[in-house]
Amino acid sequence: MNATVLDRPTDKPLIQTLDMLTPSQQEAIRKIPGHDQARIPSIDATNPVSMYTGQHFYDHEQKNLFRKRAVPLTLSRMLEEPGTAMAHDGYGVPLLVTRDKEGTAHVFLNACMHKGARLLDGCDPVKKGRLTCPYHAWSFGIDGKLLAAARAETFENFDKSSRNLVELASREAGGIIWTMLDKDAEPDFSSVDDQLVADMEAFDIDTAHIYGHKVFELDANWKCVLEPFLEGYHVQRLHAQSVGPLFADVPNVTDKLGPNIRQISGKLNYTPDCLDIPGENIHKSVTHAYNLFPNGVVVTSPYYISVMFLMPNAVDKTTVHYFMLTRSPDDNDKARELYKKSYDMVIGVFGGEDFWAAEQSHAGLMTGALDTVIFSGLEETIPLYYEILEDALAH
Template sequence: MNLIDTATQTSAQPSRSKGLAQTQTISDLSESQVAAIRKIPPHDAAKPRAIDARRPASIFLSNERFELEQANIFRKFAVPVTVSAILSQPGSVIAHEGYGVPLLLMRDKQGVVRAFLNACMHKGSKLVEDCEPHRAGKVTCPYHAWTFALDGRLVGVPREETIANFDKADRGLAELACREAGGLIWVMLDRTAEPNFSNIDDELVGDFNAFDIPDMHVYGRKTFELDANWKLVQEPFLEGYHVQRLHARSVGPMFADVPNVTSVLGHNIRQISGKINFTPDCLDIEGENIHKSVTHAYLVFPNTVIVTSPYYISVMFIMPKAAGRSVVDYIMLTRGEADNEKAADVYQRSYEMILNVFGNEDFRAAEISQKGLSSGALEDVVYCGLEETIPLYYEILERYL
C-alpha cells in the first residue's frame, strides 16, 4: 500500500475561529437524523439477526465485472468527486484524476462550481498539472499560454491573428455536468451520457447540511493507493462486525458489538449506532455533543463514505482503478481552523489516529482480503447479521448492472 500525503492542514478557506467550541447537540440535527437516533435501542436489547447472504468472489476479481460497473455505474451516474470546502472561495481551482478522467473543478466569480476536462483546447495539454487547490482568476496552459476564464471560456490566444477562420467562442473548455449539494460536488464523467443526478437525495442533503458540511474546513488530505477492489475497501464502513476485532488495539473498545440503525435514502445508506457509552437517556442531556455517544456512517452512492466523530468528519472517496486496484482520497473536515492549543492538539492527534486506523487496519484488511480471494480458495463470500448492510448495498448496486 502506497501512501501519498497530498496535504495536511491546508485549505482554500479563509481563517475562522471555531476550534472545539462549536459542537453539535441532538437539536442541531435534521428531523430524519433525530428520528433515527431515537430508534437506537439499549445495547442489551440490540440483538443481531441471522441472515443468509452471499456474493460470488468474482465480483471482486473479474475484469468483466469491473468494466460492467464502469459502464453502468461510474459513467451513467454523477459521482462524488470532492468536498465543497476544497473550493470554498470564488477563484478556487483544483485538478482531479482519481477516476482515471482528468478533471478540472473551478468555482467561478459568481460562486458556481463548474467541472471541465483538464485539457487545453489547443493541443490537449493539461492546464493544471498537480491535484492541489489553487486560487486563480484564470487558467493558462503551460504549453502555448492559451488562457481560459473560470467559466471555461477561452479568453486569450497568443498570436491569434495567425490562425485563420478562428473564433475563441468555439474553443471553450469541454464542460461536464456538475452539481454541488450538501457540501459535496458530483460530476458526470461521461460527456456523452444523459446527466443523471438521481443519487443526490434530498434527505441525504438535509443530513449533510445539518452537519454543516458545506461550511467546514479541510484540516488534512491523504491519498491511499490500494491493491484491492473498491468494494472490499468500502465494505468495512458498511458493518460493525469487524470493529471490536480488527480495531481491538485502537478504536474497538469505544464501540458496542451491536447492529446499526440503518436507513436507505434514495440510493444511499445511513447507519447510526450508539457507542459503548450510549444509553437512550444520554440523548436528552442539554448541550451534550451528540457525536460523543452516537456515530453516523453514510454510504453516498456509489462509492463515498462519510463518518462522524466528536470534533471532525471523515470523508473518503473510494475510486476504482482496476479489478484489484483502487484509490482513496481521504479528507478530514473540522468546524474551523484550530484557534487554541487544545484544539490544535486534538485535531493533530485525531488526524494521526484516523490515518492509522483507516490506513493500517481497514485498508490493510481490504488488501489482504484481495490477496486471499485471488488465490481461488473461496467461491463466494458469506455475510453475518452484523454485516447485513453490505448485501443491502449490493442489492442497490446490482439494480443497474
C-alpha cells in the same frame, strides 16, 4: 451551486447536540435500542468473488455505473474562494474543478482545446485568474471560456467560442461536488437525495474546516475498500488495539436515502437515556456512517467528521481521497492538540487497519481459495448495498 459556502461564517460550536441534527436523523437515533435490547439477526447472504476480482464485472461497473450517473468528487471546501482551480485525477479521468468569480463550481476535462495538453497539474487548489496551457499558451477563464490563443491571427476562420473547455455536468449540494464523468452521458443526479443533503448540511460539511486530507493508492478493488464502512462486525476485532473498545457488537439503524445508505449506531457508552442529557455531544455516544452512493463515505466522530471518496482506477486499484473536517479552526493550543491527535489516530485506523485489511482481503480473493464471500447479521448492510448496486447497474 451553493453560494453559502462562501458567505456563511465557518466558526461553529465545537460539539453538536441532538437538536442540531435533522428531524430524520433524530428520529433514527431515537430508534437505537439499549444494548441489552439489541437483537442481531442471522442472515444467509453471499457474493461471488468475481464481483471483486473479475475484469468483466469491473468493466460493467465502469460502463453502467461510474460513467452513467453522477459520482461524488470532492468537498466544496476544497475550493473555498472564487477564482480557485484544482486538478483532480482520482477517477482516472483528468479533471479540472474550479469555482468561478460568482461562486459557482464547475468541472471540466483537464485538456486544452488546442491539442489536449493538461492545463493544470497537481491536485492542490490554486488561486488563478486564468488557466494558461504550458504548451502553446492558450488561456482559459476559470469559467472555461477561451480567452486568448497565442498568435490567434494565424488560425484562418478561427471561431474562439467553439474552443471553450469541455464542461461536465456537476452539482454542488451539502458541501459536496458531484459530477458526471462522461461528457456524452445523460446527466443523472438521482443520488443527490434531498434528505442526504439535509443531513450533510446538519453536519456543516459545507462550512467545516478541512484539518487534513490524504491520498491513499490501494491495491484492492474499490468494494473491498468500501465494505468495512458498511459493517460493524470487524470493529471489535480488526480495531481491537485502537478504537474497537469504544464500540459494541450491535446492529445499526439503517435507512435508505434515495440510493444512499445511512447507518446509525450506539457506541459502547450509549444508553437511550443519554439522548436527553442537555448539552451532550451527540457524537460521543452515537456514530453515523453514510454511503454516498456508490463510493463516498461519511463517518462521524466526537470532534470531527471523516469524508472519503473511494475511486476505482482498475479492478485491483483504488484511489482514496480522505478528508478530516472539524467544526472550528485549529487556532489555539487545545484545538491543535485535539485535532492532531485525532488526525494521527484516524489515519492509523482507516489507513493502517481498514485499508490494510481491504488489501489483504483482495489478495486472498485473488488466490481463488473462495468462490463466494459470506456475510453475517452484523454485516447485513452489505447485502442491502449490493441490492442497490445491482439495481443501479440494471438501469
